[in-house]
Amino acid sequence: LTEEERVGPQGARAEERALNLLIAFRNRDIENINSYALLDINGNILFEYPRTENKGNESNRIYFTNVVETGTVYVSPVEFSPETGEPFFYFSALTVDSLGRQVGVLRARYDARVLQQLINRSSGLVGGESYAVLFDENYLHLAHGAAPETIFKLVDMPSSTEVTALQNTYRLPNLPLEQLSTDLPELQQSLIDTDTTPIFEATDVATGARINQAAAVLMEEQPWTVAFFQPQDVFLEPVDTLIRRTVFLTLITIFVVVGVAIALANIIARPILQLEKVANQVAEGDLTIQAPESFDSEVGALARAFNMMTAQIRDSVSNLERRVAERTRVIEISAQVSRNLTTIxxxxxxxxxxxxxxxxxxxxxxxxxxxxxxxxxxxxxxxxxxxxxxxxxxxxxxxxxxxxxxxxxxxxxxxxxxxxxxxxxxxxxxxxxxxxxxxxxxxxxxxxxxxxxxxxxxxxxxxxxxxxxxxxxxxxxxxxxxxQNAKNYVEQQKQAEYEALVNEIRQKIQSTTEVDSALKIAVRELGNALGAKRTTVKFNIQSEENGNGY
Missing domain, CATH: 3.30.450.40 (GAF domain)
Known part of the structure; x- marks a missing residue:
């Protein structure tokens, strides 16, 4: 609209329409969406809901500059408000007029505590006391499934210079240094090595001195890391009962933990991708689109049709359940075969x-x-x-x-x-x-x-x-x-029978006092024991005179 149209009835109607759209967008998730705003191409806030008295300028924020420079939808890292200290992350997309010209930016501010809600759903997925933790690229706790009091704290104690740099870019709460870390340098090093060593052992605030078995995976859409923890004593409890029969169960359990960690990463990424699709559709002019509900498997590429994506998700869940059922059946049968072998x-x-x-x-x-x-x-x-x-x-x-x-x-x-x-x-x-x-x-x-x-x-x-x-x-x-055990058993049985036979022959020989009788007993018993048709005893007696035998 021209300046003259903006101050007239036409401008009032356009403003009312824009505000109604922002209100409708926010009401879709009023608990987690802090505000929706429409910025002009210079970063000035034209409309914002909930309304604020201060219509400032956001042209220096990365979610504005990135979208203007690249023309693509942008999802920001978690930032902390310089005024309130509240954690947020932003979604932004270009808005264009009917001729396709860039006229501004649509910006949504999301409460970062929604990540904690997503993480909480994963508790106990792979057994007792298992939980997930979400970290950003600076290894700041974004969500913790067992110790929510650690969120927005760094894993390791940073230097004062690093803290200042992060706080100046709103990436860290404005708190004293001693309140900004859980002081776990070994855990941070394991997270740094996730690309080469995704499975590791680590301690965590939630479990104290207990060692955890952990698996970590890097998310594709954001430079974040999802780690899945389970106390090692709980993790190894079922393995200890079967380890003498089969070693490969340990590998299966580790694969399951990694699979759950990957699935959890997809669960966290899905809402972001869905909101990104909504923002793309809004920027193209389709104002009727609604973000679909979250499902339990990975969302496909944004270019895929929604119905195809839903079908793929259902197929993935069905295949996962089938594989789990088949693996369980194989384990049970293998254990039964092992038990049967030990009795033969x-x-x-x-x-x-x-x-x-x-x-x-x-x-x-x-x-x-x-x-x-x-x-x-x-x-x-x-x-x-x-x-x-x-x-x-x-x-x-x-x-x-x-x-x-x-x-x-x-x-x-x-x-x-x-x-x-x-x-x-x-x-x-x-x-x-x-x-x-x-x-x-x-x-x-x-x-x-x-x-x-x-x-x-x-x-x-x-x-x-x-x-x-x-x-x-x-x-x-x-x-x-x-x-090998069966062969050893057979050999032991043969040895026992041999020793018993020798002992029996010895007793029979010792039962007589005559040499002639002893020789007859020895010949008879040896013949019977060996199954010989004929048994002969020969003596070689030396002559005292010439030493020759005769």
Missing amino acids: LDPEQLVQEVVTQVRSAFDYYYAQIYLWDESQTQLVMAGGTGDAGAKMLARGHALAPGKGLVGRAAEMKLPVLIPDVEQEKGWLPNELLPFTKAETAVPILIGNEVIGVLDVQHSVENGLGQQDVELIQSVANQFAIAY
Whole structure:
């Protein structure tokens, strides 16, 4: 409008319309939005709601200069009001007229304490006493899921020069130096090293001297860090009960913690991205758009249609639940297989029980175990499932080292995986197993020594993956221990029987006082014990005169 139009009825109507829009925007989240303002291209406040007497100039603020220079939507870091000390962060976007010319900036001021509300939702996500903490790029606590009294304090004690620089740019509360830090230099160093070491151990104000297992991730849209903490004694409690049976559970738990930390970062970033989309639509002239409600997975790129984004979020949640359910099932079955193995002391029975349980528990097509022969030159099949396994056992099926998947796994001492056998050159088909589509072989190790190979086959292309390899390797490790124990038990039984037999023969010999009877008893008992058809005792008596035997 021209100056003359602005002071007339047309200007009054335009002002009323602008204020009504600002009021409508703020009322969408009245608890957290502190104010909406419309600035002209010089940074002067034209309209602001709630209204203030002082219509100042904000041309020196970064949320104004950044938008004017780049023309893109801007989200500011958390700043503290120089007048009230209240924490805010700002969203800003260019406004254009009908000809596409820049005419000003739309600015929203958000209460930074809303971040604490988001963080509070994450408490207990991965078990008892777990919580999340949000840090900015200066390692200032923006939110703390267990100790909210630490928010807006730095992790480590800064120098007075650093404090002054941050306070001059409104990035730190105007408080005495001793009130601005939690004095945790080791935690700050771990956060600095997040790119290379995202999983670490650290102490925190909320848990005192207790050591926490922590995982941290950098957010994509803001230079902020989200860290997830859980006391190490709580974190390791379920692992301690299973660690003798399986080691890979620890890795799974760590992956879950990292996944939750990443998911939490997405939860925090989502509202910012949604507000950014609203601001973009408003700047383009669409005043009917409303920010959608937050969901529990990552929001797609702003260029995606809203309906597509919602579908992707639902798919992500569904896939996550499916993976968690499948992982839980695998853990339970693996634990049951481990318990069953510990009760079997016959080596041959143990071999057959392992292949049978592995095949049936995980719905594989076929499973088999090969062990070294006595000369350590061939891998001889010791157990297999179904008719194919019985036939190969009957004909003494064996493989040379380096031949086929089984031979390669034994030679390299590493698992070998073929997701699609038709695409693998040199794969050896078996006429007894015509439906094999995927195969993996893992070495059975005792220390660094290979004692055999556990081989599993599936009738579905890509039906075996890295998760199956880890699972089968875990079963192979458990089998190696159980097999060694069974062999030791059998040897001990044989030794005990031998000693009992020797003792029985000794007692029978000692029960007679005649040499002739003692010799007869010895010959008879040794023959019976050895299953000999004939037993003979020969004496070599030396002559006292010439020393020759006769």
